[in-house]
Amino acid sequence: MSQSSVDDLVEAGREYSAGFVTDVETDTLPPGLNEDVIRFISQRKDEPEWLTEWRLNAFQQWQAMTEPKWPHLHYPEVDFQSISYYSAPKSQADGPRSLDEVDPELLRTYEKLGIPLHEQAALAGVVPDPDQPSSNVAVDVVFDSVSIATTFKQKLADAGVIFCPISEAVKTHPELVQKYLGSVVPQRDNFYAALNSAVFSDGSFVYIPKGVRCPMELSTYFRINERNTGQFERTLIIADAGSHVSYLEGCTAPMRDENQLHAAVVELVALEDAEIKYSTVQNWYPGDENGKGGIYNFVTKRGLCAGARAKISWTQVETGSAITWKYPSVVLRGDDSIGEFYSVALTNNRQQADTGTKMIHMGKNTRSTIVAKGISAGRSDSSYRGLVRITPTASQARNFTQCDSLLIGDLCGAHTFPYIESKNNSAIIEHEASTSKVSDDQLFACQQRGIDAEKAVSMIVNGFCKEVFRELPMEFAVEAGKLLEVSLEGAVG
C-alpha cells in the first residue's frame, strides 16, 4: 500500500504526531487584508485579469457581510486583519515545478507525513494485489498557500484526466475554470465562501472527460505550516457526462498555541450520468486538552448534480480542528440524481463541531441519503445540522436521514438540528435519530474479557461508525479507524 498518510500520522500514537514545523524559507505577506493584498496574490500567481476582477468583486461582497452567528459554537471573534493571506515556500516562487526541483526539506516533510511525492516511492510500496485495485493514488500537495507537486500526471493525462493545481488550470484550461468557478458556491454564498473567493491561494483542479472512469484515486493533501497564516484553498472537480472519479483529501497542521484559520471552498459538478465520490479525512490540529490553539475550520463544500442520473457522494471523517463549521451539500438538479452524505465527526477535549449537510432536491425522482455519526468525548460539543429541502419541481423525491450520537463520559454535549422543508406532496422523507452513551457496563464487559478500556472504547466507537467507514476507499477505512483510536486517547480513565 502506497498511500498511508493517516496511518503514519497515527502510528506514533500518543500525541498529535503531525504537529511538527518545517523550517523552510518562506515568502509570506504581512498580516492584513485589503485590495492591494488581493492584487498581490493575483499578480503573484500571474492570473488573468478576469480572475483578479473576480477576486476583487468577492472582496467587496465580503466586506458587506458578517460572520454567521447561528452555529452552536463558541469562540472569540476572529480578527481577519491579523492573518497573513499568502505564504509560500521561497524555493517554489518561480520556475516550473518538477519534482526534482522541490526543496528537499519539503520532501522530507511529506515523507514524514507518509505522502508519496516521488512516484517511484509511491510505486515501490505497491504490491500487485487484485483485491487492492486502487492502491496507486495520485496526490496533489498544497503546502500553506501553494501547490508544490502533483504526482502521476502523465498516467492521468493518458486517460485524458486533468489533475493539477488550480493556479495552473487557470492558465492551461481557462475556459473550464471560468465556466465553473463559483458556479456551485457563488461568491456571496456565505461569509467564508466570499472570503475564500477573494483570497484563495491554491487547491486542486480535476476534470474527467466524457465517459472516462478515472484510472486511480485522486487525492489532495493539505498542510498548514507557516505561523499566523490562513489557508484558503479552492478545489474544483468537474465530472463530464458518464465519467467517474473518487477523490480523497487529507489535512494536517503543526501544533501551535494560536488558532489558525482554514476557510476552504470545494465545488463539485457532476454532469449527466457522472459520479463523484469525495472523501475527507480531516485531522487538522485540534488544540491541546485545555482548548489552546487549534485550527478554525470554516469550509463550504457543495456538489451539483447538474445532469440526469448524476451522483455525488460525500464521506467525511472529522477528528481534528478546534472549531469545525462545514456542511458538504448536494444540489440535486438533474432528474433521478443521487446525493449521499456519510459522516463521522469526533470531538474530544475542548473541540467543537457544528457539521452536517444540505440536500436540495430540484429534479424528479431525486434521492438522498444522510448517515451522520457524532461522537463526543471529554468536554467537547458536537452538533449535527442538516437541511433537506424538496422544491415544488422535485416530484417523487426521497430522503432518508439517520443521525446518531454517541457520548463518552458525562461532560460532553451532542445536539441535533434537523431542518426539513417539503414543498412537494409526493416526497417521502424519513428521519431517524438516536443518542447513546458508552456505558460502564459495556466497558466492563470488554475489560472482563481481557480488552483494556481504551481499546474497548475504540472498538465500540468503530462499531458505531461502521456504516460510514464502509463508504471510504478501502485503504482509508482502516486508517480512519486508527485515527479515531488516537483521537480518543485519554477519553476514558
Next chain:
Amino acid sequence: MTQQSLLEDSNLHADVGSDADSKAILKGLNLTINPGEVHAIMGPNGSGKSTLANVLSGRPGYTVTQGHVLLDQEALADLEPHERAQAGLFLAFQYPVEIPGVSNMEFLKASMDSLAKAHNAEQPDAAGFIRQVRTLAESLDLDPQFLKRGVNEGFSGGEKKRNEILQLLLLNPKMAILDETDSGLDIDALQTVAEGVNRFRNDGNGVLLITHYQRLLDYIVPDFVHVLADGQIIQSGDKNLALELEAKGYTWLT
C-alpha cells in the same frame, strides 16, 4: 507437597458504592478453591453473592476494605479488570450487555488477541479461529450466523447465556465464576449451558457457581456448596447441602 489453591479469599471485606454512601456487603468471607474443584455459592437475596463476583472481577464501584484475594498465588488487589481477565479470571455475567455495531466475531478475536498478547503468545490465525468459534457455536445450539451480529444485539435471554458459555470455552480461563447463569433459562437451555460448563471442567481449573436454585446443581454437580448470608459463609457442605436448602429454605441457617 501441598496443593496450591487456585482462588483464595481470606477475611474478605468489601463495600459497594461511592465513599459518601458506601455500604458494607462482604464481611469477612473465607473461601479456597483448589484446581479441579467446583464450588457453589447459594444464599438469600442481598446476601452478597453477586457482590462477590463483582469484587473478584474488579468491577468499578466495589472496594475491598480488608482481606485479600489470590488468584493462582497472585494478589488481585492491584490489578485492573482486564489484567485479572488476562491472569485467568473469567466472569459469566448475570445480565450480558449488548454492544451494538461490534460483531461477536470481532469481539471474540479482540479478546483472544488481548489474552495472547498478555501471555506473549502468538495470536490465533484467523481461519483456525473462525473454525474453532463456529464449532463451539454449533455445539451450544447457537446459529453460526450470530457471529456476524453485534455482541448480544437482539439476542434472547437464552442466547445471551449460551454466548457467555461459548466465551468460557473459547478463552479457557483458570478460574470461572458464573453469576446466576441459570436465571431465566428454560430447561433445554439450562442443560446446554450445564453441558458446556461440564465440558470446561478439568483437573487444572476451578469453577465458582453462584446460584439461587438447586436445579442447576442437578446438571453441574459441585464438590462443595456454601451458604452465604450477610456477607459471610455460614455453612459449607457437599452437594447434599443444596438439597437440604431446597427442602428447608435458608431460614433454618440464619
